[in-house]
Amino acid sequence: MVAAVTRSLSDASKKSCPDANHRSPDRDCCFCLTMQRHLTTYTEDLILSHVLNASSSWRACDQNSRQAVSADDTYPGGATLSTTSKRGLLDQAGQAMKNTPIWRSVFRHGYPDTPLNQSLIMMGNVFLHLHPVKVSRQAMRITYTYCLGGISFFLFLVLTITGVFLMFYYIPADQQAYGNIQALASTVAFGEIVRNMHRWAAHLMVISVSLHMIRVFYHGAYKAPREFNWVIGTVLFLLTLLLSFSGYLLPWDQIGVLAIQVGTNMANYAPVVGDAVHRVLIGGLDQYPTQATLIRFYTLHVLFFPLVAAIMMAVHFWRIRKDGGEAGPPPPSRREVVAKLAETASHS
Ligand code: HEM
Numbered sequence: 001m002v003a004a005v006t007r008s009l010s011d012a013s014k015k016s017c018p019d020a021n022h023r024s025p026d027r028d029c030c031f032c033l034t035m036q037r038h039l040t041t042y043t044e045d046l047i048l049s050h051v052l053n054a055s056s057s058w059r060a061c062d063q064n065s066r067q068a069v070s071a072d073d074t075y076p077g078g079a080t081l082s083t084t085s086k087r088g089l090l091d092q093a094g095q096a097m098k099n100t101p102i103w104r105s106v107f108r109h110g111y112p113d114t115p116l117n118q119s120l121i122m123m124g125n126v127f128l129h130l131h132p133v134k135v136s137r138q139a140m141r142i143t144y145t146y147c148l149g150g151i152s153f154f155l156f157l158v159l160t161i162t163g164v165f166l167m168f169y170y171i172p173a174d175q176q177a178y179g180n181i182q183a184l185a186s187t188v189a190f191g192e193i194v195r196n197m198h199r200w201a202a203h204l205m206v207i208s209v210s211l212h213m214i215r216v217f218y219h220g221a222y223k224a225p226r227e228f229n230w231v232i233g234t235v236l237f238l239l240t241l242l243l244s245f246s247g248y249l250l251p252w253d254q255i256g257v258l259a260i261q262v263g264t265n266m267a268n269y270a271p272v273v274g275d276a277v278h279r280v281l282i283g284g285l286d287q288y289p290t291q292a293t294l295i296r297f298y299t300l301h302v303l304f305f306p307l308v309a310a311i312m313m314a315v316h317f318w319r320i321r322k323d324g325g326e327a328g329p330p331p332p333s334r335r336e337v338v339a340k341l342a343e344t345a346s347h348s
Contacts, residue, residue, distance in 0.1 A: 130317065132325040139328030144219075148212035152240075153313065155205040159243075160306065162198040170250070172298035174291045177252035202244050209240045221327035229319040232312055239309040246301040249289060260289050260297070 097103055109120040122133045138144065169188055170180045184191030213233060216222055222230035249260040265287070267277040279285065283292025320326070332340070 130321060132321055135325040136328035139326030144329070145215065145326060146211075148208050148215055152205055152208045152212055155201045155208060156309065156313070158201040159198060159205065162194050162201065163302065163306075165194050166198060167302060172250070172295050174252060174294055177250065177294065181251045181253075202247060205240055206244055209237055213237055219327060219329070223327075226319075226323050226327060229316060229323060232316045232319060236309060236312050236316060239305055239312065243301065243305045243309065246297045246305060249294060249297045250301065252294065257289050260293065261287070264289070264293075 098107075108124050109117050112118040112121045119133045122128045122131070166184075169184060169191065171177065181195070184195050216230070216233065245260075245263060249256045264278055264281045267281060268274045270277060281293070281296070282289060283296050284290065286293075
């Protein structure tokens with residue numbers, strides 16, 4: 001471990017020491033000294049962030065005299081190690097707490113008052129790191145996205161939670177399915193409201209995903225570098241429709257059974273593979289849905305499609321982050337800026 005840290009430290013200091021002459025640690029350089037002190041205290045992961053911190057304290061030290069900063073050395077989380085200043089008991093206890101490995105493992109970086117610390121905090125927090133470090137101010141306006149993607153995701157979560165509740169009471173058997181759904185309204189506490197939440201969230205999700213897709217198209221946000229995310233998006237759109245379609249059969253009522261009969265028969269018209277696809281969907285040679293169809297649609301609806309959708313959403317969100325967040329409107333042209341300035345000048 002120590003060897004690995006030493007190696008990474010010497011690599012890091014070679015790469016990061018602002019003084020190109022310091023191939024090996026220089027005793028008069030506060031950057032090199034700080035790095036050496038860190039060696040005994042921190043893990044390899046932390047050292048890398050210290051490289052960044054140390055480089056900022058190097059800039060702060062007196063570069064003419066090249067004096068090492070030894071009295072007050074700033075550590076991540078705002079902790080300071082001071083040998084000279086006098087402190088009260090509470091202060092000392094606070095500092096001691098901030099110097100514990102537990103505190104430092106949670107609060108790794110100082111107050112976010114510099115671009116460097118802001119970036120480090122964004123990258124070191126599980127929730128914040130879902131967003132890019134910097135985003136366009138205009139793209140953050142609610143009227144830009146109307147949060148349609150976020151609403152779609154929220155509805156997906158609602159569907160997942162209410163769907164799990166429905167699974168407690170639903171048996172995918174042609175003799176029982178219809179009765180189970182009816183029982184939700186009469187014998188299960190909150191059964192009808194949860195069922196309706198599931199149905200309405202499903203309808204709303206189809207609408208919100210469609211509107212989200214239209215919004216993305218309208219803003220041209222499918223263009224480079226977001227083409228791949230557009231492709232992932234179309235897969236998500238198909239999955240949303242398939243989830244809706246497969247759920248329609250489950251109540252085993254007349255409208256659902258007939259809708260799936262029509263839907264699966266349409267597969268017959270596809271060239272070459274039509275017949276095979278129909279057999280796979282309906283679960284045999286029948287022309288109408290049977291128990292085999294019900295169990296297939298149930299499995300697809302509660303397991304396969306949601307799982308693939310969840311994975312695709314993770315990729316979708318990851319891509320948004322990697323592509324630099326929301327595309328945002330293009331910056332104003334020079335002509336627009338000049339016109340705006342002229343307008344402001346004429347008003348004043
Ligand atoms: C389950 C379905 C979907 C979910 C949960 C989802 C979620 C999101 C979220 C949360 C965003 C961030 C911005 C916003 O809220 O609008 C976003 C952006 C984006 N989505 Fe989706 N989305 C889905 C479907 C789609 C579809 C169907 C497409 C297109 C075919 C698509 C393409 C994109 C693109 C290209 C962006 C980046 C937009 C930009 O940079 O302005 N997404 N999505």
